[in-house]
Each structure stands twice: as structure tokens, then as C-alpha cells.
Amino acid sequence: MSQLAILYEHPAWFEPLFAALDRRGIGFDRILLGGHSFDPAGDAPPAPVVLSRVAMSSFLRDPEHPIFYAEALLDHWEASGARVLNGAAVLAIDSSKARQLSLLSRLGLSIPRTRVVHRARDLVEAARGFGFPLLVKANIGGSGAGIARYSSLEELRAAIADRAVPTSIDGVLLLQDYAPARGGTILRMETLGGEFLYAIEVESGGDTFDLCPADACVATPGRAAIGMKAVDPAPELVRAAEAVARATGMELGGVELLIDDRDGTARFYDINALSNFVADPLNVLGWDPHERLVDRLRHIIEEEVGR
The missing domain is CATH 3.30.470.20 (ATP-grasp fold, B domain)
Structure with a gap:
């Protein structure tokens, strides 16, 4: 077993890291999240050290994204004795x-002035006291996804009515002052x-x-x-x-x-x-x-x- 495992979702993003590890003669195992599964009653960690490279933007590439799966997997490995870098607790903040x-x-x-809601229709009430323009953001985004700028309350109302405001895969939205x-x-x-x-x-x-x-x-x-x-x-x-x-x-x-x-x-x-x-x-x-x-x-x- 290698001493290092790298957990990732994107098939090409981490080639520079893999190449650097190869140059330095550090053995490691690549673990691609797509198609992965684990036994919560067993399955020892793949290595003593695990580096998580889970991307929040993975939901843009696959509706069956691995973000929440990876959180459970990393927690399992940590509890089983692995040293997980950017593990479950970090992923929970990142997401x-x-x-x-x-x-x-x-x-x-x-921070920018912000209100957090879990229903799009509550954005108008949350906007009371805010100036315009303002932003609506998905709680889980990536690569700039899930962010929209609105110039007036009427524009925001119209977007809500048309179901055109951003959505988040966890159902949480942020209304934020545009700085x-x-x-x-x-x-x-x-x-x-x-x-x-x-x-x-x-x-x-x-x-x-x-x-x-x-x-x-x-x-x-x-x-x-x-x-x-x-x-x-x-x-x-x-x-x-x-x-x-x-x-x-x-x-x-x-x-x-x-x-x-x-x-x-x-x-x-x-x-x-x-x-x-x-x-x-x-x-x-x-x-x-x-x-x-x-x-x-x-x-x-x-x-x-x-x-």
C-alpha cells in the first residue's frame, strides 16, 4: 500500500501535482470519485495520508456529483485512523x-452584508434595508456559478417570479450587498x-x-x-x-x-x-x-x- 492517496473528481486538473510527486519519487494512489463506493462497517483507509481534492464545481459537470458522498467517505477514513488533509470538516466549510x-x-x-434564506420567495423580504445593486448567490458554487446581480427590487421580484434566480444544490441562497x-x-x-x-x-x-x-x-x-x-x-x-x-x-x-x-x-x-x-x-x-x-x-x- 502507498503511504499517500489522492481523492479527486476531475480527471485532468491534478496532473501537475501528480507529475511533481512522480518527479520527487513519492509513491501515491489515485482515487477517482466517479463510481467509488465504500463499506461503512469496514473498508480501511487506502493510505495513512489522504489528500482530498474535491471540487465544489463538480455539480456543474455531473448532476450526480460526489460532494456529499465525499464528506461521508472522508469522515469514515478519518475515524478509521487516516490523516486526511482537507477532510470532512473542511469540506463542510468549503461547501x-x-x-x-x-x-x-x-x-x-x-464581510459583505449578507442574509441567508432557504426559499427563493424569501429573498424580497430579506432585501429590506439593502441598497441596490445586490447579489444572489448559491450557497454551493464553483467557477463563478450560481451568482446573479440585480439592479432593483423589481428586477429581483421578476426573476423570482420567472424562477430565474440562482439555485443551490443544498437549497440555501445568500442575498448579499454588492461591494x-x-x-x-x-x-x-x-x-x-x-x-x-x-x-x-x-x-x-x-x-x-x-x-x-x-x-x-x-x-x-x-x-x-x-x-x-x-x-x-x-x-x-x-x-x-x-x-x-x-x-x-x-x-x-x-x-x-x-x-x-x-x-x-x-x-x-x-x-x-x-x-x-x-x-x-x-x-x-x-x-x-x-x-x-x-x-x-x-x-x-x-x-x-x-x-
Whole structure:
């Protein structure tokens, strides 16, 4: 049995990681979620260390997506003794924007003003006291899916009547203040092992919500190129990203924020436990973050084997 197993859904997204592990001579097993099953009364973990690479956007590719299945599977493996990186508890946060915002707020970070509902018809009442434009978001999204902008209460009412508002696979919706991003950019900070790894500034159009900067996203046919560059965030933002990673137990993942152009407030709005890493890292960053990830995985494997 290998010392490392990688659980994933997308057949091609993690080839750079697999290649980096091969280059470094680290054996691992690939476990594709499609068609997977497990015995809750048995089935030992596939390896002492398991890395979860479950994508929230999987529901866009398959209506029989594995998000909730993976949560049960990871919980089973953890309870059976495996060290699961980005395990069931992390997946539960990753799959709920509502829970993310609650966590961010408890950490003392500013978030966009938000109301959470479980019925589309309640959005109008939830919008009382909000200004326009505002956003309606699916609680579980991915690659910018499930986000719509409304310019007036009448437009929102019409969308509800036409059943045109976003839907979420868990039935939960967020109504959120639209915060204009200063400079037309958002900031994405990546973490590894609870520590800051790198940050990039990504161009953001007012009606564009698919801002994934990874190879897996940039290469999508028909997808417009997005501008991005490496940046050095303010120390307080770095500390905030590290606090989020540690509070969630996220072994690797990103934290996103924007600077509200109305008042200069840094508003945190997304925690993403699936890091595909930035496209063309050698040119954007000057180094390849997959090598740092492999270093971290090797260290964790050595810890587990030495127990």
C-alpha cells in the first residue's frame, strides 16, 4: 500500500501535482470519485495520508456529483485512523458560503452584508434595508456559478417570479450587498499548512464572477483570459488568511477578499479549499507552488510513518 492517496473528481486538473510527486519519487494512489463506493462497517483507509481534492464545481459537470458522498467517505477514513488533509470538516466549510461568512465574521474580519434564506420567495423580504445593486448567490458554487446581480427590487421580484434566480444544490441562497472592488481587482491569498504561501491580484469585472486563476480554469474553451499578477499583501491581510486556514483546519487552500471602493474596507467573501494553484507559476510567481506542496506532503508522510 502507498503511504499517500489522492481523492479527486476531475480527471485532468491534478496532473501537475501528480507529475511533481512522480518527479520527487513519492509513491501515491489515485482515487477517482466517479463510481467509488465504500463499506461503512469496514473498508480501511487506502493510505495513512489522504489528500482530498474535491471540487465544489463538480455539480456543474455531473448532476450526480460526489460532494456529499465525499464528506461521508472522508469522515469514515478519518475515524478509521487516516490523516486526511482537507477532510470532512473542511469540506463542510468549503461547501457552504453561509458557514464561511459566519466563520470569517467570528474571526473579526469584515464581510459583505449578507442574509441567508432557504426559499427563493424569501429573498424580497430579506432585501429590506439593502441598497441596490445586490447579489444572489448559491450557497454551493464553483467557477463563478450560481451568482446573479440585480439592479432593483423589481428586477429581483421578476426573476423570482420567472424562477430565474440562482439555485443551490443544498437549497440555501445568500442575498448579499454588492461591494465594488477598488481598482477592479480581487485578492486571492493561498495558504499551505496554515501559513501564507503566495498572493495574486486578479482582474474582476463588475458582472464577472468566474475569477479562477488556475491552469484548469484558464484553459477552459471559450473562457476569456483574465489578468493576474503576484503581489505582497499587507501584513494584516496575511495574518487574516493564516487565521482562516487554521480556524478551518485547511491544509491548503485560498482566501479571497476585495477592497470595498466605497470605504476602503477589506471584505472577505470566500474560502476555497481546492487550490489548483495559479496558471503559469514560473512566470507569475517565479517558482512552482507544487514543489512546496510536495515538500509538505513528504513531511506529513514521514510524520505518520514514524508514529
